[in-house]
Amino acid sequence: MxxxxxxxxxxxxxxxxxxxxxxxxxxxxxxxxxxxxxxxxxxxxxxxxxxxxxxxxxxxxxxxxxxxxxxxxxxxxxxxxxxxxxxxxxxxxxxxxxxxxxxxxxxxxxxxxxxxxxxxxxxxxxxxxxxxxxxxxxxxxxxxxxxxxxxxxxxxxxxxxxxxxxxxxxxxxxxxxKVPAKSTVRKDADNRITLLFEELLAMQFPLHSATDYIKFRKPRDFAAQLSISINHLNKAVKRTRNKTSSEIITERILQEAQILLKLTDWSVSEIAYLLGYETPSRFTFTFRKKFGIPPLLYRKYQVR
The missing domain is CATH 2.60.120 (Jelly Rolls)
Incomplete structure:
Protein backbone atom coordinates (compact mmCIF):
# COMPACT_ATOMS: atom_id res chain seq x y z
CA MET A 1 0.00 0.00 0.00
CA LYS A 178 17.16 23.10 26.48
CA VAL A 179 17.46 20.35 23.91
CA PRO A 180 21.06 20.26 22.69
CA ALA A 181 21.65 20.97 19.03
CA LYS A 182 22.66 18.04 16.91
CA SER A 183 26.39 18.01 16.30
CA THR A 184 27.54 18.82 12.80
CA VAL A 185 27.86 15.70 10.72
CA ARG A 186 31.17 15.14 8.98
CA LYS A 187 30.44 14.87 5.29
CA ASP A 188 33.05 12.23 4.56
CA ALA A 189 32.76 9.05 2.53
CA ASP A 190 32.12 6.78 5.53
CA ASN A 191 29.27 8.94 6.72
CA ARG A 192 27.68 9.14 3.28
CA ILE A 193 27.82 5.37 2.86
CA THR A 194 26.37 4.79 6.32
CA LEU A 195 23.51 7.23 5.75
CA LEU A 196 22.66 5.60 2.41
CA PHE A 197 22.78 2.17 4.05
CA GLU A 198 20.46 3.31 6.88
CA GLU A 199 18.08 4.98 4.44
CA LEU A 200 17.89 1.83 2.32
CA LEU A 201 17.21 -0.21 5.45
CA ALA A 202 14.51 2.20 6.68
CA MET A 203 12.76 2.25 3.29
CA GLN A 204 11.80 -1.40 3.72
CA PHE A 205 9.60 -0.70 6.73
CA PRO A 206 6.90 -0.88 7.87
CA LEU A 207 5.43 -4.03 6.40
CA HIS A 208 1.90 -3.13 5.29
CA SER A 209 0.36 -6.56 4.81
CA ALA A 210 0.94 -10.28 5.19
CA THR A 211 2.01 -10.38 1.54
CA ASP A 212 4.76 -7.81 2.03
CA TYR A 213 8.38 -8.74 2.71
CA ILE A 214 11.79 -7.16 3.03
CA LYS A 215 14.06 -7.30 0.00
CA PHE A 216 17.45 -6.50 1.53
CA ARG A 217 18.28 -8.82 4.42
CA LYS A 218 22.05 -9.32 4.46
CA PRO A 219 25.02 -6.91 4.22
CA ARG A 220 25.84 -8.25 0.76
CA ASP A 221 22.34 -7.23 -0.43
CA PHE A 222 22.95 -3.64 0.69
CA ALA A 223 26.49 -3.58 -0.69
CA ALA A 224 25.24 -4.72 -4.09
CA GLN A 225 22.49 -2.09 -4.10
CA LEU A 226 25.00 0.62 -3.17
CA SER A 227 27.54 -0.68 -5.71
CA ILE A 228 30.33 -1.12 -3.18
CA SER A 229 32.09 -4.15 -1.71
CA ILE A 230 30.89 -5.78 1.50
CA ASN A 231 34.20 -4.91 3.17
CA HIS A 232 33.81 -1.25 2.18
CA LEU A 233 30.30 -1.15 3.61
CA ASN A 234 31.25 -2.91 6.84
CA LYS A 235 34.26 -0.69 7.48
CA ALA A 236 32.30 2.51 6.84
CA VAL A 237 29.42 1.48 9.11
CA LYS A 238 31.74 0.25 11.86
CA ARG A 239 33.76 3.49 11.88
CA THR A 240 30.63 5.66 11.84
CA ARG A 241 28.28 3.76 14.18
CA ASN A 242 30.66 1.51 16.13
CA LYS A 243 28.42 -1.41 15.13
CA THR A 244 28.59 -3.89 12.30
CA SER A 245 26.13 -3.62 9.43
CA SER A 246 24.75 -7.04 10.43
CA GLU A 247 24.05 -5.81 13.97
CA ILE A 248 22.18 -2.74 12.68
CA ILE A 249 20.13 -4.81 10.21
CA THR A 250 19.21 -7.39 12.86
CA GLU A 251 18.26 -4.71 15.41
CA ARG A 252 15.93 -3.00 12.94
CA ILE A 253 14.35 -6.25 11.80
CA LEU A 254 13.73 -7.31 15.39
CA GLN A 255 12.20 -3.89 16.12
CA GLU A 256 9.72 -4.55 13.35
CA ALA A 257 9.11 -8.04 14.70
CA GLN A 258 8.14 -6.57 18.06
CA ILE A 259 5.67 -4.20 16.43
CA LEU A 260 4.14 -6.92 14.26
CA LEU A 261 3.73 -9.20 17.26
CA LYS A 262 2.01 -6.39 19.17
CA LEU A 263 -0.24 -5.02 16.46
CA THR A 264 -1.13 -7.92 14.17
CA ASP A 265 -2.51 -11.43 14.43
CA TRP A 266 0.00 -12.74 11.89
CA SER A 267 1.54 -16.06 12.86
CA VAL A 268 5.15 -16.34 13.96
CA SER A 269 5.87 -18.27 10.76
CA GLU A 270 4.39 -15.48 8.60
CA ILE A 271 6.38 -12.81 10.43
CA ALA A 272 9.56 -14.87 10.17
CA TYR A 273 9.30 -15.28 6.39
CA LEU A 274 8.26 -11.67 5.78
CA LEU A 275 11.32 -10.51 7.74
CA GLY A 276 13.64 -12.64 5.64
CA TYR A 277 14.35 -15.56 7.95
CA GLU A 278 14.82 -18.90 6.21
CA THR A 279 12.89 -20.76 8.89
CA PRO A 280 10.58 -19.80 11.79
CA SER A 281 12.91 -21.64 14.17
CA ARG A 282 15.80 -19.39 13.16
CA PHE A 283 13.64 -16.33 13.78
CA THR A 284 12.55 -17.68 17.18
CA PHE A 285 16.16 -18.41 18.13
CA THR A 286 17.32 -14.89 17.17
CA PHE A 287 14.35 -13.21 18.88
CA ARG A 288 14.83 -15.22 22.07
CA LYS A 289 18.56 -14.52 22.13
CA LYS A 290 17.88 -10.77 21.88
CA PHE A 291 14.89 -10.41 24.23
CA GLY A 292 15.08 -13.44 26.49
CA ILE A 293 11.66 -14.85 25.57
CA PRO A 294 10.21 -16.50 22.43
CA PRO A 295 7.94 -14.50 20.07
CA LEU A 296 4.65 -16.10 21.17
CA LEU A 297 5.32 -15.39 24.82
CA TYR A 298 6.31 -11.82 23.95
CA ARG A 299 2.99 -11.38 22.12
CA LYS A 300 1.06 -12.78 25.08
CA TYR A 301 2.59 -10.22 27.45
CA GLN A 302 2.38 -7.24 25.06
CA VAL A 303 -1.05 -7.49 23.44
CA ARG A 304 -3.71 -5.56 25.32
Whole structure:
Protein backbone atom coordinates (compact mmCIF):
# COMPACT_ATOMS: atom_id res chain seq x y z
CA MET A 1 0.00 0.00 0.00
CA UNK A 2 1.49 3.38 -0.95
CA UNK A 3 1.17 6.51 1.16
CA UNK A 4 -1.66 8.00 -0.90
CA UNK A 5 -3.80 4.86 -0.59
CA UNK A 6 -3.04 4.59 3.12
CA UNK A 7 -4.10 8.16 3.83
CA UNK A 8 -7.21 7.76 1.67
CA UNK A 9 -8.19 4.61 3.59
CA UNK A 10 -7.58 6.38 6.89
CA UNK A 11 -10.07 9.15 6.13
CA UNK A 12 -12.53 6.71 4.56
CA UNK A 13 -12.61 4.57 7.70
CA UNK A 14 -13.26 7.66 9.81
CA UNK A 15 -16.10 8.68 7.48
CA UNK A 16 -14.29 11.98 7.04
CA UNK A 17 -13.64 13.85 3.82
CA UNK A 18 -10.08 13.97 2.59
CA UNK A 19 -8.65 17.48 3.20
CA UNK A 20 -8.99 19.68 0.14
CA UNK A 21 -5.44 20.96 0.67
CA UNK A 22 -3.98 17.47 0.20
CA UNK A 23 -2.14 16.88 -3.07
CA UNK A 24 -1.33 13.26 -3.86
CA UNK A 25 2.35 12.52 -4.22
CA UNK A 26 3.48 15.90 -2.90
CA UNK A 27 3.29 17.67 0.43
CA UNK A 28 0.80 16.50 3.03
CA UNK A 29 -0.18 18.19 6.29
CA UNK A 30 -3.24 17.79 8.47
CA UNK A 31 -4.40 18.40 12.04
CA UNK A 32 -6.53 15.84 13.87
CA UNK A 33 -8.11 15.73 17.32
CA UNK A 34 -8.95 12.40 18.96
CA UNK A 35 -10.84 12.58 22.24
CA UNK A 36 -12.54 9.21 22.62
CA UNK A 37 -11.46 5.58 22.65
CA UNK A 38 -13.29 4.56 19.46
CA UNK A 39 -11.61 7.20 17.34
CA UNK A 40 -8.23 6.33 18.87
CA UNK A 41 -8.69 2.68 17.93
CA UNK A 42 -9.63 3.71 14.39
CA UNK A 43 -6.52 5.83 14.20
CA UNK A 44 -4.26 3.04 15.47
CA UNK A 45 -5.69 0.50 13.06
CA UNK A 46 -5.50 2.90 10.12
CA UNK A 47 -2.11 4.51 10.68
CA UNK A 48 -0.07 1.88 12.51
CA UNK A 49 1.34 0.59 9.23
CA UNK A 50 1.71 3.89 7.40
CA UNK A 51 4.11 5.38 9.92
CA UNK A 52 7.03 5.20 7.49
CA UNK A 53 6.18 8.41 5.68
CA UNK A 54 4.23 10.43 8.24
CA UNK A 55 5.85 12.51 10.95
CA UNK A 56 3.67 13.59 13.89
CA UNK A 57 3.74 16.31 16.53
CA UNK A 58 1.30 15.20 19.17
CA UNK A 59 -0.21 16.90 22.22
CA UNK A 60 -1.37 14.35 24.78
CA UNK A 61 -3.76 14.96 27.67
CA UNK A 62 -4.23 12.11 30.13
CA UNK A 63 -2.27 9.22 31.60
CA UNK A 64 -0.73 6.64 29.29
CA UNK A 65 2.41 4.74 28.43
CA UNK A 66 4.49 5.04 25.29
CA UNK A 67 6.11 1.73 24.38
CA UNK A 68 9.22 1.70 22.23
CA UNK A 69 11.04 -1.46 21.25
CA UNK A 70 13.54 -1.13 24.09
CA UNK A 71 11.77 0.94 26.76
CA UNK A 72 8.53 2.40 28.07
CA UNK A 73 7.91 6.07 28.92
CA UNK A 74 5.20 7.08 31.39
CA UNK A 75 3.06 10.12 30.50
CA UNK A 76 1.33 11.46 33.60
CA UNK A 77 -1.00 14.25 32.43
CA UNK A 78 0.22 16.65 29.74
CA UNK A 79 2.93 15.97 27.16
CA UNK A 80 4.21 17.00 23.74
CA UNK A 81 5.52 14.18 21.60
CA UNK A 82 7.51 14.16 18.36
CA UNK A 83 7.25 11.03 16.23
CA UNK A 84 9.70 9.98 13.57
CA UNK A 85 8.01 7.58 11.12
CA UNK A 86 10.92 5.11 11.14
CA UNK A 87 10.90 4.71 14.94
CA UNK A 88 8.05 2.32 15.85
CA UNK A 89 6.05 2.89 19.05
CA UNK A 90 2.72 2.10 20.68
CA UNK A 91 0.57 4.23 23.02
CA UNK A 92 -1.24 2.39 25.79
CA UNK A 93 -3.99 4.12 27.76
CA UNK A 94 -4.37 3.53 31.49
CA UNK A 95 -7.89 3.69 32.93
CA UNK A 96 -9.42 6.65 31.09
CA UNK A 97 -9.18 7.48 27.37
CA UNK A 98 -6.58 10.07 26.56
CA UNK A 99 -7.05 13.11 24.35
CA UNK A 100 -4.73 13.59 21.39
CA UNK A 101 -4.40 16.73 19.32
CA UNK A 102 -1.76 16.44 16.65
CA UNK A 103 -0.50 17.35 13.24
CA UNK A 104 0.84 14.77 10.82
CA UNK A 105 2.84 15.47 7.70
CA UNK A 106 5.33 14.05 5.28
CA UNK A 107 8.83 15.32 4.62
CA UNK A 108 7.83 16.67 1.21
CA UNK A 109 5.63 19.31 2.82
CA UNK A 110 8.78 21.02 4.13
CA UNK A 111 10.82 20.51 0.96
CA UNK A 112 13.11 23.54 0.38
CA UNK A 113 11.84 24.96 3.66
CA UNK A 114 14.46 23.78 6.12
CA UNK A 115 15.38 20.18 6.96
CA UNK A 116 12.80 19.25 9.57
CA UNK A 117 13.92 15.64 10.03
CA UNK A 118 17.34 16.83 11.22
CA UNK A 119 15.95 18.45 14.37
CA UNK A 120 16.93 16.56 17.57
CA UNK A 121 13.29 16.06 18.59
CA UNK A 122 12.85 13.73 15.61
CA UNK A 123 16.18 11.97 15.95
CA UNK A 124 15.78 9.60 18.89
CA UNK A 125 13.60 8.49 21.79
CA UNK A 126 15.61 10.35 24.43
CA UNK A 127 14.52 13.86 23.48
CA UNK A 128 11.13 13.47 21.84
CA UNK A 129 8.60 13.36 24.73
CA UNK A 130 8.27 16.43 26.93
CA UNK A 131 6.21 16.77 30.10
CA UNK A 132 4.13 19.96 30.15
CA UNK A 133 2.34 22.02 32.74
CA UNK A 134 -1.32 22.81 32.11
CA UNK A 135 -0.40 26.35 31.03
CA UNK A 136 2.23 25.05 28.60
CA UNK A 137 -0.25 22.52 27.24
CA UNK A 138 -2.79 25.27 26.56
CA UNK A 139 -0.14 27.35 24.78
CA UNK A 140 0.78 24.52 22.44
CA UNK A 141 -2.88 23.67 21.96
CA UNK A 142 -3.42 27.25 20.81
CA UNK A 143 -0.62 26.83 18.26
CA UNK A 144 -2.29 23.74 16.82
CA UNK A 145 -5.60 25.60 16.67
CA UNK A 146 -3.85 28.36 14.70
CA UNK A 147 -2.37 25.78 12.32
CA UNK A 148 -5.79 24.23 11.84
CA UNK A 149 -7.30 27.63 11.10
CA UNK A 150 -4.60 28.42 8.53
CA UNK A 151 -5.22 25.12 6.73
CA UNK A 152 -8.91 25.97 6.43
CA UNK A 153 -8.32 29.55 5.28
CA UNK A 154 -8.24 31.02 1.77
CA UNK A 155 -4.97 32.82 2.39
CA UNK A 156 -2.68 32.42 -0.63
CA UNK A 157 0.38 31.75 1.52
CA UNK A 158 -1.32 29.57 4.13
CA UNK A 159 1.10 26.67 3.70
CA UNK A 160 4.06 28.93 4.45
CA UNK A 161 2.17 30.15 7.52
CA UNK A 162 1.64 26.52 8.59
CA UNK A 163 5.33 25.77 8.14
CA UNK A 164 6.30 28.82 10.18
CA UNK A 165 3.92 27.89 13.00
CA UNK A 166 5.24 24.32 13.02
CA UNK A 167 8.85 25.43 13.24
CA UNK A 168 7.90 27.94 15.94
CA UNK A 169 6.40 25.09 17.97
CA UNK A 170 9.58 23.03 17.57
CA UNK A 171 11.88 25.90 18.53
CA UNK A 172 9.72 26.79 21.52
CA UNK A 173 9.92 23.31 23.06
CA UNK A 174 13.63 22.97 22.27
CA UNK A 175 14.44 26.27 23.97
CA UNK A 176 12.07 25.56 26.83
CA UNK A 177 13.61 22.14 27.48
CA LYS A 178 17.16 23.10 26.48
CA VAL A 179 17.46 20.35 23.91
CA PRO A 180 21.06 20.26 22.69
CA ALA A 181 21.65 20.97 19.03
CA LYS A 182 22.66 18.04 16.91
CA SER A 183 26.39 18.01 16.30
CA THR A 184 27.54 18.82 12.80
CA VAL A 185 27.86 15.70 10.72
CA ARG A 186 31.17 15.14 8.98
CA LYS A 187 30.44 14.87 5.29
CA ASP A 188 33.05 12.23 4.56
CA ALA A 189 32.76 9.05 2.53
CA ASP A 190 32.12 6.78 5.53
CA ASN A 191 29.27 8.94 6.72
CA ARG A 192 27.68 9.14 3.28
CA ILE A 193 27.82 5.37 2.86
CA THR A 194 26.37 4.79 6.32
CA LEU A 195 23.51 7.23 5.75
CA LEU A 196 22.66 5.60 2.41
CA PHE A 197 22.78 2.17 4.05
CA GLU A 198 20.46 3.31 6.88
CA GLU A 199 18.08 4.98 4.44
CA LEU A 200 17.89 1.83 2.32
CA LEU A 201 17.21 -0.21 5.45
CA ALA A 202 14.51 2.20 6.68
CA MET A 203 12.76 2.25 3.29
CA GLN A 204 11.80 -1.40 3.72
CA PHE A 205 9.60 -0.70 6.73
CA PRO A 206 6.90 -0.88 7.87
CA LEU A 207 5.43 -4.03 6.40
CA HIS A 208 1.90 -3.13 5.29
CA SER A 209 0.36 -6.56 4.81
CA ALA A 210 0.94 -10.28 5.19
CA THR A 211 2.01 -10.38 1.54
CA ASP A 212 4.76 -7.81 2.03
CA TYR A 213 8.38 -8.74 2.71
CA ILE A 214 11.79 -7.16 3.03
CA LYS A 215 14.06 -7.30 0.00
CA PHE A 216 17.45 -6.50 1.53
CA ARG A 217 18.28 -8.82 4.42
CA LYS A 218 22.05 -9.32 4.46
CA PRO A 219 25.02 -6.91 4.22
CA ARG A 220 25.84 -8.25 0.76
CA ASP A 221 22.34 -7.23 -0.43
CA PHE A 222 22.95 -3.64 0.69
CA ALA A 223 26.49 -3.58 -0.69
CA ALA A 224 25.24 -4.72 -4.09
CA GLN A 225 22.49 -2.09 -4.10
CA LEU A 226 25.00 0.62 -3.17
CA SER A 227 27.54 -0.68 -5.71
CA ILE A 228 30.33 -1.12 -3.18
CA SER A 229 32.09 -4.15 -1.71
CA ILE A 230 30.89 -5.78 1.50
CA ASN A 231 34.20 -4.91 3.17
CA HIS A 232 33.81 -1.25 2.18
CA LEU A 233 30.30 -1.15 3.61
CA ASN A 234 31.25 -2.91 6.84
CA LYS A 235 34.26 -0.69 7.48
CA ALA A 236 32.30 2.51 6.84
CA VAL A 237 29.42 1.48 9.11
CA LYS A 238 31.74 0.25 11.86
CA ARG A 239 33.76 3.49 11.88
CA THR A 240 30.63 5.66 11.84
CA ARG A 241 28.28 3.76 14.18
CA ASN A 242 30.66 1.51 16.13
CA LYS A 243 28.42 -1.41 15.13
CA THR A 244 28.59 -3.89 12.30
CA SER A 245 26.13 -3.62 9.43
CA SER A 246 24.75 -7.04 10.43
CA GLU A 247 24.05 -5.81 13.97
CA ILE A 248 22.18 -2.74 12.68
CA ILE A 249 20.13 -4.81 10.21
CA THR A 250 19.21 -7.39 12.86
CA GLU A 251 18.26 -4.71 15.41
CA ARG A 252 15.93 -3.00 12.94
CA ILE A 253 14.35 -6.25 11.80
CA LEU A 254 13.73 -7.31 15.39
CA GLN A 255 12.20 -3.89 16.12
CA GLU A 256 9.72 -4.55 13.35
CA ALA A 257 9.11 -8.04 14.70
CA GLN A 258 8.14 -6.57 18.06
CA ILE A 259 5.67 -4.20 16.43
CA LEU A 260 4.14 -6.92 14.26
CA LEU A 261 3.73 -9.20 17.26
CA LYS A 262 2.01 -6.39 19.17
CA LEU A 263 -0.24 -5.02 16.46
CA THR A 264 -1.13 -7.92 14.17
CA ASP A 265 -2.51 -11.43 14.43
CA TRP A 266 0.00 -12.74 11.89
CA SER A 267 1.54 -16.06 12.86
CA VAL A 268 5.15 -16.34 13.96
CA SER A 269 5.87 -18.27 10.76
CA GLU A 270 4.39 -15.48 8.60
CA ILE A 271 6.38 -12.81 10.43
CA ALA A 272 9.56 -14.87 10.17
CA TYR A 273 9.30 -15.28 6.39
CA LEU A 274 8.26 -11.67 5.78
CA LEU A 275 11.32 -10.51 7.74
CA GLY A 276 13.64 -12.64 5.64
CA TYR A 277 14.35 -15.56 7.95
CA GLU A 278 14.82 -18.90 6.21
CA THR A 279 12.89 -20.76 8.89
CA PRO A 280 10.58 -19.80 11.79
CA SER A 281 12.91 -21.64 14.17
CA ARG A 282 15.80 -19.39 13.16
CA PHE A 283 13.64 -16.33 13.78
CA THR A 284 12.55 -17.68 17.18
CA PHE A 285 16.16 -18.41 18.13
CA THR A 286 17.32 -14.89 17.17
CA PHE A 287 14.35 -13.21 18.88
CA ARG A 288 14.83 -15.22 22.07
CA LYS A 289 18.56 -14.52 22.13
CA LYS A 290 17.88 -10.77 21.88
CA PHE A 291 14.89 -10.41 24.23
CA GLY A 292 15.08 -13.44 26.49
CA ILE A 293 11.66 -14.85 25.57
CA PRO A 294 10.21 -16.50 22.43
CA PRO A 295 7.94 -14.50 20.07
CA LEU A 296 4.65 -16.10 21.17
CA LEU A 297 5.32 -15.39 24.82
CA TYR A 298 6.31 -11.82 23.95
CA ARG A 299 2.99 -11.38 22.12
CA LYS A 300 1.06 -12.78 25.08
CA TYR A 301 2.59 -10.22 27.45
CA GLN A 302 2.38 -7.24 25.06
CA VAL A 303 -1.05 -7.49 23.44
CA ARG A 304 -3.71 -5.56 25.32
Missing amino acids: NTSDAIYDFYKKKNTNIPTHYQWGTGYFDVIKINDLQRREELISSLSFTRKNLYKIKLIKGKCRCHYAAKTIEINQYALMFINPIIPFLLEESNEPIEEFFCLFNEEFFSNYGNIKEYPVFQNTQENIFDLSEIQYLEFENTLIKIQAELSSNYDFKFDAVRNLTYDLIHTIMKMS
